[in-house]
Amino acid sequence: MKKLFLYFTLIVSFVSYSQKTSHFLNKIDKTTVKFDGIVSDEEISNAAEISLKYEISPSYNTEALRSTIAYVTYSETFLYVGIKAQRDKIxxxxxxxxxxxxxxxxxxxxxxxxxxxxxxxxxxxxxxxxxxxxxxxxxxxxxxxxxxxxxxxxxx
Structure with missing residues (x-):
């Protein structure tokens, strides 16, 4: 009976777990973004942070070996996406x-x-x-x- 209860608990916990698929973005003033090749802390302070956990190359939809984080926000006229990718060689x-x-x-x-x-x-x-x-x-x-x-x- 204990094994059955443990098995049932594990199944329920896996089924009830879900990933966050929606992100709510904060609107910013477009003057806070400077296009200089550097994603600064000030620029991303109000952005939604999305950890990119999977990659499609070198293999399809496998867990990423290195950290890549997207920062997403918007202004009156633009959608801004900043990427911080940890790579040894680009x-x-x-x-x-x-x-x-x-x-x-x-x-x-x-x-x-x-x-x-x-x-x-x-x-x-x-x-x-x-x-x-x-x-x-x-x-x-x-x-x-x-x-x-x-x-x-x-x-x-």
Whole structure:
């Protein structure tokens, strides 16, 4: 009976555990962000902190070996995403816009599920050299590739 109770308790604890999937962002004055390649403590003091626990390269959806934290906030006109990635060596090439070869080096991708359906999203990618890739993924059609160009600024 004790084993059954212990087993039941473990199952209930695993089932009732959930990860935080929503983050509430604080609005900031855009003058607090300075694009100088350094994510300062002042800039991220009111930002939502998101620990990026998984990576897609060198293997898909495996636990990240090094710490990477995203800091997200917004102003009246912009969404700000700051990344602190702990790396010994950064691999970053200058790539033509919308070239999937960007994933041959270090890159950050952000997928915005603007419809809230977990199938369609706006896909934004940047690397430390300032190369950009943007696309729209539509369910059943894949990625739009270079047909879609979002007006965005990427500064490092």
């Amino acid at each position: 691999i970053s090439n200058i790539i033509n816009r919308d070239d999937w070869a960007m994933y041959n080096g270090d890159a950050i991708s952000i997928e915005l599920d603007t419809y809230g359906d977990a199938r369609n999203q706006i896909f934004l990618v940047a690397n430390p050299s300032g190369s950009l890739l943007d696309a729209i993924r539509l369910d059943g059609r894949g990625y739009s590739g270079s047909d879609y160009n979002l007006k965005k600024k990427c500064k490092f």
